[in-house]
Amino acid sequence: MGVTINVSGVDKVFSPAGGHDIGVLDRLSVVFAAGSITGIIGPSGSGKSTLLHIIGTLETPTAGTVTYDGTPAPSTEKDLAAFRRDHIGFVFQQHHLIPHLTVLENVLVPELAGKGKRLAGDALSRANLLLGRVGLSERTQHKPAELSGGECQRVAVVRALLQNPDIVLADEPTGALDASTAANLLDLLLELQREDGFTLIVVTHTPEIAARLGRIVRLEAGKLVEVDG
Numbered sequence: 370m371g372v373t374i375n376v377s378g379v380d381k382v383f384s385p386a387g388g389h390d391i392g393v394l395d396r397l398s399v400v401f402a403a404g405s406i407t408g409i410i411g412p413s414g415s416g417k418s419t420l421l422h423i424i425g426t427l428e429t430p431t432a433g434t435v436t437y438d439g440t441p442a443p444s445t446e447k448d449l450a451a452f453r454r455d456h457i458g459f460v461f462q463q464h465h466l467i468p469h470l471t472v473l474e475n476v477l478v479p480e481l482a483g484k485g486k487r488l489a490g491d492a493l494s495r496a497n498l499l500l501g502r503v504g505l506s507e508r509t510q511h512k513p514a515e516l517s518g519g520e521c522q523r524v525a526v527v528r529a530l531l532q533n534p535d536i537v538l539a540d541e542p543t544g545a546l547d548a549s550t551a552a553n554l555l556d557l558l559l560e561l562q563r564e565d566g567f568t569l570i571v572v573t574h575t576p577e578i579a580a581r582l583g584r585i586v587r588l589e590a591g592k593l594v595e596v597d598g
């Protein structure tokens with residue numbers, strides 16, 4: 370579990386139609402070791418989400434490469450979707466749960482969407498197991514509107530972990546939560562990381578969150594710099 374992510378010489382330039390080019394990442398290189406935990410900080414607009422999207426294969430770099438245990442992601446859209454589903458879990462600032470589905474159904478959405486076939490029994494049991502693991506076994510038949518923000522975000526974490534990903538990418542996962550709920554969500558992410566050993570990258574604005582992530586890197590002028598302590 371956990372793969373080494375090697376980002377090498379990555380440039381990202383957005384070229385909006387009729388506008389000026391926006392250079393966001395500039396020859397950026399960084400290695401995230403298998404099973405490591407890294408916090409990414411940096412000012413708003415510095416490209417943190419862009420970098421996470423490139424690592425997560427949601428966005429393509431303008432130049433440079435990203436490899437996963439030495440291998441690039443597949444190039445066709447279909448293979449890429451399968452690669453993402455099987456290896457990468459995303460947690461965003463907003464939980465993006467589907468309002469008319471139950472908690473359990475929400476967790477199973479990527480499984481159903483990705484495979485286009487009947488649900489495998491092991492996915493259902495893992496969903497129930499993980500929901501229990503995050504303290505939500507009594508809430509599996511509830512709709513998102515009946516849950517608190519922190520509970521919804523825990524459901525989003527379970528959804529991200531359902532396929533047993535090698536990599537979990539979290540983009541300001543606690544940004545919409547109050548301080549104590551945020552601390553609890555981080556506890557949970559770190560516990561699950563310890564159990565499953567996935568490579569974890571967390572973008573955060575919050576110094577208290579960053580301080581608990583071991584390695585911290587700051588995105589500045591298109592490059593990453595290591596932050597001590």
Ligand SMILES: Nc1ncnc2c1ncn2[C@@H]1O[C@H](COP(=O)(O)OP(=O)(O)O)[C@@H](O)[C@H]1O
Nearest residue numbers: 383385391393412413414415416417418419420
């Ligand atoms: N799809 C896009 N098209 C044009 N510009 C974009 C796009 N996505 C992001 N940007 C620009 O890239 C810069 C970095 O954005 P982002 O990665 O979201 O920063 P952060 O997550 O650090 O706040 C910003 O100037 C943003 O406006």
Ligand SMILES: [Mg+2]
Nearest residue numbers: 417418419540
């Ligand atoms: Mg962002």
